[in-house]
Structures are given as structure tokens and as C-alpha cells.
Ligand SMILES: [Ca+2]
């Protein structure tokens with residue numbers, strides 16, 4: 001049969017009856033992910049037509065021809081990580097050739113890896129990754145969010161208020177879960193200045209809680225202040241130093257009643273009102289041996305009352321205007337920041353000495369909110385009273401978690417002084433680890449002679465005495481430091 005066909009063809013050559021021919025020089029185009037131009041030489045002696053599979057990532061410059069010809073194939077770049085395949089047919093008369101097109105997947109680059117240490121402050125950081133890849137990126141922690149662009153990953157880190165260093169991981173993948181980039185973010189915790197005061201460095205030198213007598217009355221002016229002194233040998237910053245008052249009472253009420261609280265000897269101090277010196281860490285330096293004065297009102301009380309002091313140059317003041325209570329404000333004197341205030345009324349120092357005072361430095365990451373949440377004092381308060389009138393015992397128990405009481409950890413406490421009245425003292429609000437003694441102004445509860453008297457820390461050889469026992473460390477009924 002073959003021989004016969006060949007003979008037939010040969011016999012018809014002269015009559016221009018030719019054997020139809022259709023072939024290509026290359027029936028498999030293999031292209032890289034970059035794409036490009038390829039040619040297919042068609043060898044033929046007939047009319048031919050091209051039919052494609054209609055995929056959009058390649059195109060042909062012609063769809064038909066006659067006799068020999070060249071088809072140019074244009075292939076787009078491939079950004080995905082899998083191969084793709086297509087084919088087109090060239091056909092004419094009964095003949096057909098199939099040209100396959102294979103585009104190889106992009107090769108995954110070597111994984112880009114970063115391990116970075118970032119500060120506790122919030123921030124955005126941009127990291128380079130190989131350009132030209134489609135990728136997805138995500139973080140494994142809620143404090144990091146991510147954005148991407150070609151060749152870049154932006155990592156947005158929240159401020160670290162957790163109190164601990166922390167680590168999060170950002171991972172980027174090409175499709176098919178091929179790891180593309182990995183960024184390990186180590187975030188430090190917020191730290192106080194290295195020159196923030198340590199316990200014992202910044203001391204309560206004086207509390208003038210009585211106020212100066214208003215002549216002809218049994219009351220005193222509001223020229224009250226607390227003096228804090230840098231007893232260290234170097235500069236300290238007082239930014240964020242918190243002033244607070246005791247929560248537990250230290251005196252017996254006038255009917256002889258008292259409350260019993262859970263024992264707090266060493267774990268911390270129970271406080272209620274909390275006020276913080278402004279500043280972000282290194283705004284308020286105090287030199288070695290120097291003091292600051294925090295005034296109830298930074299006003300010149302001596303203008304109206306010759307007994308009273310000029311506190312208009314105080315370093316800080318309690319301004320209740322900031323909590324919407326009417327108060328004087330000296331605009332030149334920065335206000336203490338109120339973190340918690342039990343009563344919606346004017347800040348004062350109780351002029352009989354019913355209050356105890358402490359200064360503490362909360363860690364830099366603490367805020368009013370974190371203290372409310374994490375440092376609420378829990379336990380049961382017991383109120384016990386045997387009536388001297390009828391001999392009956394009255395006993396009540398209260399859940400402290402329902403009260404405005406906060407437990408300041410021992411390690412935050414810089415200094416504390418228990419104050420009370422001499423004749424009604426029954427117990428120190430704060431434990432011996434903080435102040436084993438107590439001090440007073442006036443010799444009995446309500447003693448009028450207390451006005452104009454202060455409690456002042458002893459000084460020996462230019463250094464304040466701090467044995468954490470104010471019975472020994474303080475002078476009761478002292479002359480105020482501001483007295484000329
Ligand atoms: Ca005030």
C-alpha cells in the first residue's frame with residue numbers, strides 16, 4: 001500500500017498535486033517564570049490555521065498562514081509558584097500538529113529571615129524581601145499588625161504595657177505554603193530611667209499637714225505641703241513618682257471602734273488616693289540633696305495670713321480642677337496627675353494627722369488603668385467593736401474588693417511615713433518593712449497647738465536619716481522647713 005501511495009504521488013507531481021505537508025520545528029515550548037518570546041517555524045505547503053485553548057497568559061502573532069511561516073508566541077511572566085500548561089494546534093487539510101507550552105513556576109527564593117529587637121514604644125518597621133513575588137503575611141500575636149507591598153513587609157508593633165519582654169513572629173508565605181519570609185520581633189518592656197529614684201533615694205523629708213493657724217480661729221490655712229528630698233549622691237528624676245495615702249486607718253474612732261484588715265507586713269502597702277508627678281521619665285531632675293515641694297495649693301498664703309507660707313513657687317500642686325472640682329490653679333506650677341481619688345472633693349491633708357503618706361515609683365508600664373485592674377486589694381475587712389455603753393459586740397465583714405483599696409507592691413515603695421494622733425494611736429496602717437514607727441504633730445487628737453507644726457525627718461551630717469522607723473527618723477511637732 002505504501003509503495004502504491006508513493007507511486008501515486010510521484011505520478012501526480014506534474015499535475016501540481018502535491019503531498020500536503022505540515023510540521024513544526026518545535027512542538028514543546030518550555031519557558032521560565034519570567035516569560036518571553038518564542039518562535040515556532042511551520043514547514044508546510046498548504047494553508048493552515050491555528051486554534052488555541054484560549055488561556056490568557058500567552059498569545060500568538062498569527063492565527064493562520066500558508067506554506068512556511070513563523071508563529072511568534074508571547075508568554076507573560078508567572079508570579080505563582082506552580083507550573084502552568086497550555087497548547088495550541090496548527091492544522092490544515094487532514095494534518096494537525098500540537099504545540100505544547102509549559103511555563104515553569106517561579107522558583108522560591110531562599111527564605112528571608114530577620115530577628116529584631118525593638119523598643120517598648122509603639123513603632124513601625126519596614127523589612128525588605130525579594131521583589132516580584134506574590135505572598136501572604138500574618139502575625140502570630142495581636143500586638144503586631146502587618147502590611148505588605150512588593151519587596152517589603154511593614155511590621156506595626158504596639159506599645160508594650162505587659163510588664164514583660166515579649167516575642168512575636170511574622171510569617172510570609174508564597175502559595176502552596178512555601179515559607180517566604182520570617183521576622184521574629186523581640187520587644188522589650190517599658191523601663192524607667194536609670195536615674196529614676198530607688199527605694200531610699202528619694203525620701204519624704206517633711207509633711208506639713210496641719211497648716212498655719214488662722215489667728216482668732218481654731219482652724220488653719222491650706223498652706224500644706226509635702227517636701228521630697230533626693231538623699232542619694234546623684235541626680236534623680238522624679239517623673240512618675242506617685243504620692244499616695246493610706247487606706248487602713250491608724251487611729252481609733254471617737255467611739256472606740258476600729259477595723260481589722262488582712263495582715264500586710266511585707267507584701268506592700270494598702271493605699272487609696274494616688275497622684276503622680278507628670279513627666280515621661282527624664283523631665284524633672286532633682287539634684288543630690290535638693291528637694292521638691294508638692295503643695296495642696298500653689299498659692300501665696302502669706303499675703304492674707306502672716307503665719308502662713310508662700311507656696312506659689314512650689315514644684316507641683318494638687319489641682320482638683322482637673323477632676324472637675326473647683327480649685328485654685330497656679331498655671332506656672334504643674335499639676336499632679338490624679339490616678340485615683342476616693343472622694344470627688346478637694347485634695348487635702350487631714351490636719352490632725354489621721355493620714356499616712358507614701359511615695360512609690362510604679363514600673364514604667366503601669367498606668368492608672370493597670371493598677372485599677374491588677375492591684376485592687378482583695379481580702380476581708382473585719383469591723384469589730386464592743387460597745388462601752390451596753391457591752392455588746394458588733395461584728396461586720398466587708399469584701400475589700402468592693403472598696404477603693406489598692407495594694408502597692410513592696411518593691412515599688414520608695415518611702416513611707418505613718419502618721420497618727422498620739423492619744424488615739426492603735427496600729428500603724430503600714431507594716432514595719434515600710435515604717436516601723438509613726439510620727440505626729442500635736443500631742444493629742446484635736447490639739448490646737450498642732451497648727452504651724454510639721455513632721456520633719458532628722459538630718460545628720462547633711463544626710464537625712466532613714467531607718468524606716470519614723471519614731472526615730474522624724475521630729476514630731478517640728479518647725480516647718482519653710483519657716484524663716
Ligand atoms: Ca489644690
Ligand SMILES: [Ca+2]
Pocket residue numbers: 317319329330331332333334335
Ligand atoms: Ca497648676
Ligand SMILES: [Ca+2]
Pocket residue numbers: 200414415416434466467468
Ligand atoms: Ca524609708
